[in-house]
Amino acid sequence: MQLNSGVSAVVTGGASGLGAATARALAKEGVKVAIFDLNEEKGEAVAKEIGGVFCKVNVTNDQSVDEGFAKARAANGQERILINCAGAGNATKTVSRDKQTGEIKHFPLENFDRIIQINLIGTFRCIAKSAAGMLTLDAGEDGERGAIVNTASVAAEDGQIGQAAYSASKGGVVGMTLPIARDLSSEGIRVNTILPGIFNTPLLQGAPENVKAALGASVPFPKRLGAPEEYASLAVEMCRNSYFNGEDVRLDGAIRMAPR
Secondary structure, three states, X not given: OOOOOOOEEEEEOOOOHHHHHHHHHHHHOOOEEEXXXXXXXXXXXXXXXXXXEEEEOOXXXXXXXHHHHHHHHHHHOOOOEEEEOOOOOOOOOOEEEOOOOOOEEEOOHHHHHHHHHHHHHHHHXXXXXXXXXXXXXXXXXXXXXXXXXXXXXXXXXXXXXXXXXXXXXXXXXXXXXXXXXXXHHHHOEEEEEEEEOOEXXXXXXXXXXXXXXXXXXXXXXXXXXXXXXXXXXXXXXXXXXXXXXXXXXXXXXXXXXXXX
């Protein structure tokens, strides 16, 4: 796919971290970018910086997503690119025993459901609605109409203690990548997924420097946290390279996560 001002994109979770870096990278290529996020202040700031449009969107809500796509398309036209970076995590063991009282508790099911709703169903919701719009576009070179990039995690393959919900949600994103790519192949829409390792995103930026240093040192090479721009580089390549389809790619410095 040729990336230029004739192409528009939607980046979910684009107000910060991996999403913001990808929005900036696409804008540098001339692509018109719409940012979906719940954080209005940060989302508006990134949109202003790149000359894009911000849409306040909750990916767990049909109406919110529909309104976001309507606003984005009114401003930039039908998107040919969708980057799914919106996500959330938590850390709760399946069952645990209180060390003081001996009371046994299990993972609150409403918390498990929340992570699945955001990371897995929210991703699919945006894919389905974006792909339906892409079908209205004329096919370009190789019959291509669009490209979709999802964000999973290395936790999809080697989740740690307390990551049952997170790993299940990200494993679901990996598991649905190839079937969706096959579903959309006859319409010229490609689908790929990135599995990031330990990245220096807002989730980690508040951690003490010694903690971040220890995490970086656990990476085989290079011994540091991943930079959001490195994720963005791969996401852009997945959009640009038209033979990139149906793939799940780890981006992790060769790390394999230990149990804890």
